[in-house]
Amino acid sequence: MKVHICAVGRLRAGPERALIDDYLTRFDKTGRALGLGPVSVHEVEDKKGGGMAAEAVLLERAIPKGAVLVVMDERGKVIPSPQFADKLGAWRDEGRGDLAFVIGGADGVDPALRAKADFKLSFGAMVWPHMLARVMLSEQLYRAASILAGSPYHRV
Ligand SMILES: C[S@@+](CC[C@H](N)C(=O)[O-])C[C@H]1O[C@@H](n2cnc3c(N)ncnc32)[C@H](O)[C@@H]1O
Numbered sequence: 776m777k778v779h780i781c782a783v784g785r786l787r788a789g790p791e792r793a794l795i796d797d798y799l800t801r802f803d804k805t806g807r808a809l810g811l812g813p814v815s816v817h818e819v820e821d822k823k824g825g826g827m828a829a830e831a832v833l834l835e836r837a838i839p840k841g842a843v844l845v846v847m848d849e850r851g852k853v854i855p856s857p858q859f860a861d862k863l864g865a866w867r868d869e870g871r872g873d874l875a876f877v878i879g880g881a882d883g884v885d886p887a888l889r890a891k892a893d894f895k896l897s898f899g900a901m902v903w904p905h906m907l908a909r910v911m912l913s914e915q916l917y918r919a920a921s922i923l924a925g926s927p928y929h930r931v
Pocket residue numbers: 846847848849850877878879880881882883884896897898899900901902903904905908
């Protein structure tokens with residue numbers, strides 16, 4: 776199952792970018808034997824200041840047809856990492872070819888796009904900057920693959 780991170784904003788070289796690249800490379804390596812990945816990042820930017828609605832149009836273009844859609848949202852569901860791993864495994868086993876995570880910009884994700892989500896995932900009630908949400912999601916993807924692979928990265 777291919778994994779897509781569809782995110783508003785372009786991330787320049789820097790510590791967040793380095794962390795994301797590292798975790799996603801590790802996810803790809805660990806996920807290969809599990810039928811997970813590769814992961815690709817689709818960055819969208821609306822330069823005309825059209826806000827959430829314009830960003831949603833660009834995000835929808837980046838989401839493959841038929842993909843499981845997970846919207847990252849502080850109002851979504853908080854789940855433990857092993858449960859997140861189980862969800863990845865279950866979506867893979869359903870035979871869905873693509874899994875897309877959406878991360879919004881400063882105003883969040885347009886409600887119409889949010890309403891289409893198969894699942895809304897939260898990292899807690901606090902709002903994080905979008906680039907940190909990207910780092911955290913990348914790490915959780917690697918952690919989930921490690922859990923499914925039975926590797927000792929995740930310890931409770
Ligand atoms: C700066 S936040 C935007 C928050 C905005 N107040 C809103 O109404 O959604 C940018 C993006 O980061 C992600 N994000 C931020 N905090 C999050 C959290 N606690 N859990 C999940 N995703 C989060 C969401 O995708 C959000 O759209």
